[in-house]
Amino acid sequence: MQSSLALSVGLPAALCIIMLGLGLSLRLEDFVRVLARPWPVMVGLFCQIILLPALCFLLVSLSGLPPAICVGMMLLAASPGGTSAALYTHLARSDVALSIALTAISSLLAIVSLPIIANLSLLAFYGENGAVRLQLHQVMQIFAIAIVPALVGAYIHKRHPVLAGRLDKPVRLLATLFLATVVLVALVGQWRLLVTWGPTVGAVALAFNGMALAVGYWVPRMLDIERHQSVALSMSISLRNAALVIALAMSEHMLNDPEMAIAPAAYGLVAYLVGGLFVWSLVRNRV
Numbered sequence: 001m002q003s004s005l006a007l008s009v010g011l012p013a014a015l016c017i018i019m020l021g022l023g024l025s026l027r028l029e030d031f032v033r034v035l036a037r038p039w040p041v042m043v044g045l046f047c048q049i050i051l052l053p054a055l056c057f058l059l060v061s062l063s064g065l066p067p068a069i070c071v072g073m074m075l076l077a078a079s080p081g082g083t084s085a086a087l088y089t090h091l092a093r094s095d096v097a098l099s100i101a102l103t104a105i106s107s108l109l110a111i112v113s114l115p116i117i118a119n120l121s122l123l124a125f126y127g128e129n130g131a132v133r134l135q136l137h138q139v140m141q142i143f144a145i146a147i148v149p150a151l152v153g154a155y156i157h158k159r160h161p162v163l164a165g166r167l168d169k170p171v172r173l174l175a176t177l178f179l180a181t182v183v184l185v186a187l188v189g190q191w192r193l194l195v196t197w198g199p200t201v202g203a204v205a206l207a208f209n210g211m212a213l214a215v216g217y218w219v220p221r222m223l224d225i226e227r228h229q230s231v232a233l234s235m236s237i238s239l240r241n242a243a244l245v246i247a248l249a250m251s252e253h254m255l256n257d258p259e260m261a262i263a264p265a266a267y268g269l270v271a272y273l274v275g276g277l278f279v280w281s282l283v284r285n286r287v
Helices: 002-024 028-036 039-061 067-078 085-091 096-130 136-159 161-189 191-222 227-238 242-250 258-285
Strands: none
Touching: 002 136, 002 161, 028 039, 028 096, 039 067, 039 096, 039 191, 039 227, 067 096, 067 191, 067 242, 067 258, 085 096, 085 227, 085 258, 096 227, 136 161, 191 227, 191 258, 227 258, 242 258
């Protein structure tokens, strides 16, 4: 009962707080500057929405993981960028506005792309009879929870910039604590499965994170996008919105399968560690 309450209340609360924190950093003029030259955003969206899900499908098809964990990885590959991408981009001294723009645009496009990839993944790994179809209106319920707080945060930033600056760090900390608690509850509930598949899931998550970082950086570089923008794209593409995927997987109104949340939870940990090392190497070498 406590686990169910933690998930049903904690997941929406964590997602709301995370998206509020994203909204607090949004500036209209940053979007105008980025969208005036949309090529980097278009490349980032191609990598994030088309290229990475295709690579992830190939990876999990060869992994031998249970269907639910494979679907969880595919949901992760189809998810938009995470809210922490902007922070990592800032630490890497790169284009924060581009990172925020890509996260925001990919979040909106995911309303369409996420259900499509989710349904195809369920069909591929469960078959026609075993698939629990994710409907568009179900995804929109989650995005309603996410988009409204982001708009509230943007409004606070516009009307009360000093207050937004003061709220930024506490909101990020609170969101991290909420999400960590929810993930802990999920992992405890699936402990036996985690012990069995944990090393394999971790290896697949690490491999996918390496793919995401490489694709996010080198594809833009090969297309003559500036280095500091390529770094921003790599952060936005590799740091996925694991909170959204966990919410989709575990909510009783969505997929209602905690097993699907194991892969995104593992990936979240891997991505933060690898992303931190990547940023540290960039700063150290002054890329």
